[in-house]
Amino acid sequence: SQTIHQWPATLVQPVGSPLSLECTVEGTSNPNLYWYRQAAGRGLQLLFYSVGIGQISSEVPQNLSASRPQDRQFILSSKKLLLSDSGFYLCAWRLGQGSPLHFGNGTRLTVT
Amino acid sequence: AQKITQTQPGMFVQEKEAVTLDCTYDTSDQSYGLFWYKQPSSGEMIFLIYQGSYDEQNATEGRYSLNFQKARKSANLVISASQLGDSAMYFCAMNKETSGSRLTFGEGTQLTVNP
Numbered sequence: 001s002q003t004i005h006q007w008p009a010t011l012v013q014p015v016g017s018p019l020s021l022e023c024t025v026e027g028t029s030n031p032n033l034y035w036y037r038q039a040a041g042r043g044l045q046l047l048f049y050s051v052g053i054g055q056i057s058s059e060v061p062q063n064l065s066a067s068r069p070q071d072r073q074f075i076l077s078s079k080k081l082l083l084s085d086s087g088f089y090l091c092a093w094r095l096g097q098g099s100p101l102h103f104g105n106g107t108r109l110t111v112t
Numbered sequence: 113a114q115k116i117t118q119t120q121p122g123m124f125v126q127e128k129e130a131v132t133l134d135c136t137y138d139t140s141d142q143s144y145g146l147f148w149y150k151q152p153s154s155g156e157m158i159f160l161i162y163q164g165s166y167d168e169q170n171a172t173e174g175r176y177s178l179n180f181q182k183a184r185k186s187a188n189l190v191i192s193a194s195q196l197g198d199s200a201m202y203f204c205a206m207n208k209e210t211s212g213s214r215l216t217f218g219e220g221t222q223l224t225v226n227p
Contacts, residue, residue, distance in 0.1 A: 034214060043203060044217040059214070088155060098164055100147055101205075101215055103157035
């Protein structure tokens with residue numbers, strides 16, 4: 001069966017520090033991969049998605065970047081965090097048409 | 113562009129009763145998918161049910177059913193026989209049925225089941 005791993009679960013980082021969140025999927029090949037962010041009490045905002053290795057699409061201009069160095073690995077990064085980067089970050093995968101998104105457990109990021 | 117609207121920020125229901133969570137959508141696409149997710153206080157996103165735009169029958173998954181009215185562009189979630197564990201945030205989402213397409217989410221409805 002397929003599983004998705006996302007870490008860390010919580011993170012507290014000072015303003016101006018770098019960020020690296022990692023997500024890996026097991027049990028499937030060539031999944032579509034996604035990074036979403038959720039502000040407290042709000043819906044999910046798509047940040048990045050990828051349909052293959054090295055292929056990254058950005059949905060909103062921001063202080064973040066994403067990379068897909070391997071088929072089942074998706075990394076969210078920042079060189080210098082801002083206070084506004086605080087939020088709940090969710091990685092997800094899906095296989096394609098008609099299939100649902102499967103989410104990781106999320107990372108709660110607090111920038112201080 | 114696609115848009116999802118959930119007009120109920122919060123809903124309350126008595127245990128064992130049914131509840132309907134509203135979702136309307138806006139799209140110019142002919143082929144699309146509609147999804148419902150549950151998010152408990154732990155934060156995980158749990159997939160509940162899916163409806164394709166060309167599916168003629170309403171989707172059902174256990175106590176969940178999706179009341180799909182294509183002409184009205186609505187995709188309401190019906191939860192029958194509510195349980196205390198159903199208390200959570202519920203999100204409606206949609207996507208265009210093409211490879212790599214992403215889901216657009218509504219703002220969610222907070223459901224509270226009272227004993």
